[in-house]
Amino acid sequence: MKAVILAAGEGRRLRPLTESMSKGMLPVGNRPILSYGIEALKEVGVRDIVMVVGYRREKIQNYFGDGRQFGVNIEYVVQRSRLGTAHALMQAREKVDGPFLLLPGDNLFTSQGLKRLLELPEGSWGMLITESRMPSKYGVVEVEGGVLKGIREKPKISGDLRETGMPSVFSLALWEYTGSTDVLLINTGIYLLNPEIFEILERQGVEERHRLPEAIDYMVKEGYRIECIYTENWRDAVYPWDLLDLNEIVLRESGEGLEGEVGPGVSIKGRVLSQGKVEVGAYSTIEGPVVLGPGVKIMPYSYVGPYTTVGEGSTIGPYARIERSLIMNDVHIGGRSTVFCSVIASGTDIGEGVYTDATEVTIKVKDISLSKRIGAIVGEDCRIGHHTVISSGAIVGNRCSVAPLKHLTENLPDGASVR
Template sequence: MIGVILAAGEGNRLRPFTEDMPKVMLPVGNKPIVEYLIESLRRCGIREIVLVVGYKKERIMEYFGDGKGWNVNIKYVFQDKQIGTGHALLQAEKHVEEEEFLVLPGDNIIDGDSLSLLMKSKFQSLIVEKSKIPSKYGVVDIDGDVVKRIVEKPSIPETSIVSTGMYKLEREIFDVLKELVKEGKNRLTDAINELAKEKKIKAVKGNGKWKDAVYPWDLLTINADVLCNLSGSISGKIERNVTMKGSVQIGEDTIIHPNCYIRGPVVIGKGCEIGPDVCILPSTSIGDDVTVHPFTEIRNSIVMNDVSIGSNSFIENSVIGEGCRIASHFSTLVGEGSIEVEDG
């Protein structure tokens, strides 16, 4: 069976982090989101993967190449204009030779058990989950275990059951998509709704481990979740009087200077310089080539590659983008607030 991953979108709601990379390449646990999806497919025995790419596609293609480093075979197809998920899937048609195949959004994380249930379904199927904020997603109208329709982002949802966007489909979906695209209907959910009028589409209930990156703060939730499975390993240099507790992973050529305290789960990439007298607390991911100057504390945060954080700083519940330079005595403020986000 082939897995088609839709990875062409920019991710407007994840700006400014997506100004330099597509949303599927945003790091959690020091790996791109889409890498976890590829690994889940491989664990389920799927080694033929088609990646539909578009926005900043070079970042994806340079990182994964032909997929051999992940023991999979990756082919790329291009969606030049990101006008919808249905249109994106249509670009992959010539590479889908088998009757059945999987379709997955590249900015989601799902466990292998849920994917296995999807693969074993005897019908065309969709993984569904309960959501506390269903208005962010396609809300699924289900009769028993049969999908009747999907309502995209309703202002007043009738149920908390939402679509994960992860499907097991048959090749007939391409014929439906071609007709709908002619009418300007470019979403995959349009095709699913049309198909559901005549064919049985089964709702496969996930086990609650599905994660979706919609807004920047979702990255912190996903990061904390993936770090729960972190295996500790030390490849860098640890100097005197450094205390490390829990699962801590430190990359090659990284130096942890004296009197630092690190409590996992924490992952620190390659070529970093930490400390002295730095405190790093759980659910923190620090990328490659990062410098953290003395007397700084970081907790529950994502620090991307090539960042410098000045001395006497306090970073909490934050996502720090690639290449940021933060002066000394910087502090993030945590509290209630409101933000207006453009939907798109």
């Protein structure tokens, strides 16, 4: 049995975080999202993987190589034009000669659902489904007696929302929240397929930007029986703030063990895991679950709270307070700064006394509203001046520069300068 992983997509709705890497390479728990899917495949005994890559593919290939380091065998095929998931799958046609699993490279899931798909009788077609209160983000599946009866795929994006980078990301999110908020069954994008799928896609014409769910729905209409397997263990990151939820899920299962120098008076509560040697300054508090990358420095009297990941080579300044945040590699957070419910991308310097507000944000358009408790989303290689306040939900693009003592209430595009 082989698996095909679709990892060619760009993830525009996750900008600014996906400018330099694909969605599957975004870190949660200090590991790429993609690595958790590979781990799940290995757990069910599927070690031969065909990975379809495209956008920023060099980062994926450099990280995973031939897969031996991860206990699997990886072959790569390139989708040079991103024409949808059906087209991406077609790129793997020559590498597949029997039944195979198909997985997205940017979802978080466990091996239990994969195991149940593999337990289906030989020659079966299968789909992993789950529940969601936001079905318009994914498309609703209609199931009868455990068999797929149809897919109502998510609607196409209207012209005014087609630009999905900043600052329209909130508008796009609202558009996706406008559907039913009932709990409905959705398609996870994880399938058990047979090689015949390639002939079906060929008949449909994959050059027309077909999405794979459209092909699956076509198969149902043609009389194919597709078994639906339910799973609770599946999550997706659609917007930057969703990474905080994925990070929390991963940290709930994280191990513990601190390696490095720990100063006097340090308080360690709950599960704290260091992935290499770290330095924890005197009288600091770390309250798990927390994951610290190699070379992390936590200066004296600081606080790192639950559901926080700090990436390799990052520094938390003295008296700083960090909680439920995802701090990527080589970030510096200045002394007496407060970072709540935020995502800070690699190479960013947060000055002393910076405050990220994290109250519940409610955005309303007519009678539709989106509420979320989030702090700041800050892109790569930014410089945020001391004692700046960043309002809840503000998205700061890559390579932005903000002078001291500012109050950021609106999103900043890449390369913006606030003086």
